[in-house]
Amino acid sequence: MNQTYALTxxxxxxxxxxxxxxxxxxxxxxxVAAFQFDVNIATLKKCIELxxxxxxxxxxxxxxxxxxxxxxxxxxxxEPEDIAEYDLTGMSLQEADDIxxxxxxxxxxxxxxxxxxxxxxxxxxxxxGFFVHMDHRLNDSVGVAVMATDIMNLYKHFETGTPYPAPxxxxxKVLKSDLEKASxxxxxxxxxxFWDEQLDEYGEPLYSDIQGxxxxxxxxxxxxxxxxxxxxxxxxxxxxxxxxxxLEVDSMQxxxxxxxxxxxxxxxxxxxxxxxxxxxxNNGQEDITIxxxxxxxxxxxxxxxxxxxxxxxxxxxxxxxxxxxxxxARKIQNHQNRIYMFxxxxxxFIRAEMKKRYNTPDDTTYVSVYLTYQPPMNTSDLDPNxxxxxxxxxxxxxxxxxxKMYLTVSHLPDRKLNFSYHYQTAQLTxxxxxLMYYYMMRxxxxxxxxxxxxxxxxxxxx
Amino acid sequence: xxEKFKEIVARYCSVKAEDIKNDMSFRxxxxxxxxxxxxxxxxxxxxxxxEFELGEDEQKLSNVRTVEDAMNMxxxxxx
Numbered sequence: 126m127n128q129t130y131a132l133t134x135x136x137x138x139x140x141x142x143x144x145x146x147x148x149x150x151x152x153x154x155x156x157v158a159a160f161q162f163d164v165n166i167a168t169l170k171k172c173i174e175l176x177x178x179x180x181x182x183x184x185x186x187x188x189x190x191x192x193x194x195x196x197x198x199x200x201x202x203x204e205p206e207d208i209a210e211y212d213l214t215g216m217s218l219q220e221a222d223d224i225x226x227x228x229x230x231x232x233x234x235x236x237x238x239x240x241x242x243x244x245x246x247x248x249x250x251x252x253x254g255f256f257v258h259m260d261h262r263l264n265d266s267v268g269v270a271v272m273a274t275d276i277m278n279l280y281k282h283f284e285t286g287t288p289y290p291a292p293x294x295x296x297x298k299v300l301k302s303d304l305e306k307a308s309x310x311x312x313x314x315x316x317x318x319f320w321d322e323q324l325d326e327y328g329e330p331l332y333s334d335i336q337g338x339x340x341x342x343x344x345x346x347x348x349x350x351x352x353x354x355x356x357x358x359x360x361x362x363x364x365x366x367x368x369x370x371x372l373e374v375d376s377m378q379x380x381x382x383x384x385x386x387x388x389x390x391x392x393x394x395x396x397x398x399x400x401x402x403x404x405x406x407n408n409g410q411e412d413i414t415i416x417x418x419x420x421x422x423x424x425x426x427x428x429x430x431x432x433x434x435x436x437x438x439x440x441x442x443x444x445x446x447x448x449x450x451x452x453x454a455r456k457i458q459n460h461q462n463r464i465y466m467f468x469x470x471x472x473x474f475i476r477a478e479m480k481k482r483y484n485t486p487d488d489t490t491y492v493s494v495y496l497t498y499q500p501p502m503n504t505s506d507l508d509p510n511x512x513x514x515x516x517x518x519x520x521x522x523x524x525x526x527x528x529k530m531y532l533t534v535s536h537l538p539d540r541k542l543n544f545s546y547h548y549q550t551a552q553l554t555x556x557x558x559x560l561m562y563y564y565m566m567r568x569x570x571x572x573x574x575x576x577x578x579x580x581x582x583x584x585x586x587x
Numbered sequence: 588x589x590e591k592f593k594e595i596v597a598r599y600c601s602v603k604a605e606d607i608k609n610d611m612s613f614r615x616x617x618x619x620x621x622x623x624x625x626x627x628x629x630x631x632x633x634x635x636x637x638e639f640e641l642g643e644d645e646q647k648l649s650n651v652r653t654v655e656d657a658m659n660m661x662x663x664x665x666x
Contacts, residue, residue, distance in 0.1 A: 312633055390621055423623040424598040458621075465625035466639075500620075 129188065129197040133303045134471035135421070135433045136198070136262040141473065142527045144194060146363060148232065152261040153523030155229035157222075158273045159246060159254030161515035165284060166245055166253070170208050172279035173243050173255060178203045180272055181296040182431035185263045189236040198262075200297060201239070210245040211256075218249045222519060225256055229521035233260055252517045261433055266499060266520070267420050268431040273518075275429075294430030302426075303434075306469050316467035320475050323441065329483045330441055330491040331412045332356045333403040335530055335561055336553070338410075340493070348486055355489035358529075362551030365526035368558040372542040372566070380542070383573040387451060392417065392498040393458045394569070395534055396440055397450070399494055400457075401568045402561060404446075405584045414441040416528075417461070418497040419468050438464050438472050439492065446581035450572040453580055495528045499535040522547055529553065530561070588635075588665075592658055595630050599623050609655040617654075624651065631657070637664040 132140055139152045177183045181200050188197045213221040225246070233240050241259035248254075255276070257269070264272065271293070278290040306312060331354045334340035344356040372380075384391050400413040407413075421427070421434045442460055444453050479485060516538070531547040544565075546558035567587040571578065578586075590604070597604040600617040613619040619627065628651075632638055639660070651657045 306633070309633060311636070311638075312629070315632065315638060419622065421622070421626070423619075423626040425601065426598070462621055462625050465622045466629050468622070468626060469629070 126188075127199045127201065129199045130300055131304060132196065132198060132262070133300065133433070134307060134469065134473075135265075135436050137471065137473070138436060139261045139433065140196065146360065146525065146527060148363075148525060149234060149260065150230060150232050150523055150525040151363070151527050153229055153232070153258065153525075154261045154264065154266070154269065155225070155256070155258040155521040155523070156269055156273070157225055157246060157248075157254060157256045157517065157519050157521070158277075159248050159252035159517040160277075161250065161252050161517075163251075164253035164280075166210065168280055168283050169245065169253075169255065169276075172276045172283065173208060174205055175279055176272060176276050179275065179293050180431050182263050182268065182433075183241045183259070183272070185240060186237050187240070187262070196236075208243050208245055208255075210247070212247045214247050214249055216249060218252075218517070221246075221248045225519075226521050226524075228256065228258055230524040231258060248517060250517075252515075254517070263433060264431050265420065265433050265435045266497075267422055268434070271429050272431065294426035294428060296430045296432055299424075299426050299430040299432060303469065307471070313470070316470035317474065317478075319463060319467050320470070321478065324479065324482060327412065327441065327443055329354050329479070330414045330439070331410065332491050332493070333407045333410050333413050334493045335403065335406060335557060337406045338408060344489065348489075353486075353489075354483070355485045355491050356493070358488050358490050359549050359551050360488055362549065363525040363527070364550050365522055365524060365531075365547050366550050366555065367522050368546045368548070368555050370544045370546075370559075370562045371537065372544065374540045376566075376570070377536075377540065377542040380569060380573060383576075387454065387576070389454045389458055390461075391500070391534075392496075393454060393461055394573075395496060395498055396457050396461070397454050398565050398569045398572070399496060399532070400440075400442060400444070401453075401572075401580055401583060402564050403494065404444075404580065405564065405568075405587070409446055409581070409584070411445050412441070412443045414439050414491050416440070416492045416495040418495065419465065420497075420499075421468050435497075436468060436470075436472055437495065438468070439475065440464070444580065446584070447579050449577050449579055450583060451576035454576070493529050495531045497531075497533045499533065501536040530558075588662075589658065591634065592631075592661065593654070595627065595634060596654060596657075598630075599627050607654060609653065609658070611654050612652055613654070613657070614652070628657070631661055635661060635665060637661065639664060 142151045143149050184201045185198055186201050190196050240263055244256045246256050281287045282289050332341045341356050345351050345353045399415050403413050404410050416437050417440045418435050418437045442457055526549045529549050529552055533545040535543050537543050548558055571583045571586050593604040593607045596607050599619055613624050
C-alpha cells in the first residue's frame with residue numbers, strides 16, 4: 126500500500142456524517158457536464174483517464190476502519206479503465222436528468238476501493254459529455270469545477286491544438302501541509318482561544334428555526350427542559366428535495382454593486398439577510414447562529430490541487446434590532462474575518478466545547494440553516510458574451526440531507542444568481558423554501574436601497 | 588525578513604516573490620480575497636512565531652491593504 130495519511134478536518138467532517146447517519150450516501154457528489162457539439166468520445170475518454178493521473182485526489186482510497194472506527198487515506202496508483210457509455214438520447218432532457226439523479230443516490234460501499242466513477246453520457250438535443258459521481262472526501266464543488274475545466278482544456282488541446290494545460294496543484298503536497306498545520310500546537314491554541322472567547326462573551330447559543338419558535342418549544346417539551354436552547358436534528362428521514370430560485374441579472378447586479386461600494390463580501394451580505402429572516406421568524410431574536418461553509422482555497426497550490434477543503438463554521442452574531450443594515454453587515458464581516466484566520470481549525474472541537482460547557486443533549490443543534498456561497502469561478506462566468514458554447518451542466522443532490530435547510534448561492538453562466546434550497550422533506554415543504562426566498566429578497570432590497578435603515582425597520586417593512 | 592515575507596505572499600498570488608512591490612494592494616493588485624488575506628496572516632503567525640491580537644486590533648487588521656501595511660504590522664509584533 127502507498128503512503129497513508131490521516132483524514133484532514135474537512136474530510137473528517139464528511140466521515141463523521143457518514144458514521145452518524147450510517148450511510149455513505151450523505152457524502153455523495155455528482156455532476157454532469159455535457160456540450161452541444163459532436164464530441165469525440167474516444168478523445169473525451171482519453172482526457173478523463175489523463176485527468177485521473179493529473180488530479181491525484183481522484184485516486185484517493187480509504188482503509189478499513191480500525192477498532193475505533195478511524196480510517197486512513199492513500200493515493201492509489203493509476204489504473205486504466207474502460208469508461209462506460211450511456212445512451213440517454215431517446216427521451217427528454219428531464220427524463221435523462223431523472224436517470225442521472227438516481228445515479229447520484231448510489232453509494233461507494235467498501236474499503237480500499239475507488240471512490241470516483243465517470244460515465245460518458247449521450248443526452249437529448251445533441252448534448253454529449255460526462256457524468257461523475259464521487260465521495261465528497263475526494264473533492265469539493267470548487268475542485269470539481271477545476272477538474273471539469275481541466276478535462277475540457279485537455280480535450281481542446283487534442284481536438285483543436287490549443288496549448289497543453291498547465292499542471293495542476295500537487296494534491297499530496299497540499300495534503301501534507303494541511304495535516305502539518307492541523308498539528309501545529311501554537312496555531313491550535315490560538316484558534317481554541319478565539320472560539321472559547323466567543324462562548325465566554327455570549328454564553329450558550331440559542332436555536333432559531335426558519336419555521337419560528339415552535340420548533341424549539343417542541344424540543345423543550347420533548348427533553349422536559351424549559352431552558353433548552355438547542356433543537357432536535359432529524360436523523361431518520363434524510364430525504365432531501367431541492368428548490369431553485371433565480372435572481373434576475375439587474376437585481377443581482379444591484380446587490381453586487383452594494384457589495385463593491387461598501388466593501389462587503391457577498392457571503393456576508395447573504396448571511397445578514399438570512400439572520401434577519403431568522404430574527405423576523407423568531408420574534409426579533411437577536412442571537413442567531415448560521416453555519417457557513419468556507420471554501421479554503423487561498424494559495425495557488427490549493428486553487429487547483431483538488432481535495433475536499435470546505436469546512437463549516439458557526440457564524441454567530443448578536444445584533445440588536447436598532448442596528449443599521451450597514452452596521453450589521455460590517456459586524457458580520459469583522460466576525461467572519463476572524464473566523465477565516467482560524468479556518469483550518471476542526472469545527473468539531475467547537476461543538477465538543479459547547480457540549481462540554483452546556484451539556485447539550487445528543488442529536489440536538491443550535492442551527493437550522495447552512496449556507497454555501499460559490500463565487501464566480503472566473504470573469505467569463507459574469508460575461509454573457511463568453512458563453513458561446515451551449516452546455517448542460519447540472520449538480521445532483523445526493524438525496525440524503527444531514528441538514529434541515531442547506532442553501533447554496535451560486536452565479537449562473539447567464540449571470541443570474543441561483544438560490545438552491547436543499548431541505549429535509551421530513552421537516553419542511555417547498556412552501557417553506559418559497560417563503561424563505563421571498564422574504565430574503567425583500568430584506569435584501571430593503572436593506573441595500575437604504576443601508577441606514579435599522580434591522581427592526583426592515584423587518585416591519587416586509 | 589522581507590524576502591521570507593514576500594515568499595509567503597507569493598504563495599497566495601500569481602506574482603513571483605521578487606516582483607512583489609511594497610505598495611501593491613492585496614486585493615486590487617494581488618487578487619487576494621478577505622479569506623485569502625486572513626489565511627495569509629495566519630501563515631505569518633506560524634512562520635514568524637507572532638500572535639496578532641484580534642480583539643483590540645480588529646481595526647488594525649482591517650486596515651491592512653498593502654504589502655507594506657502587513658509588513659509594518661508584522662514588524663510591530665516582532666518587536
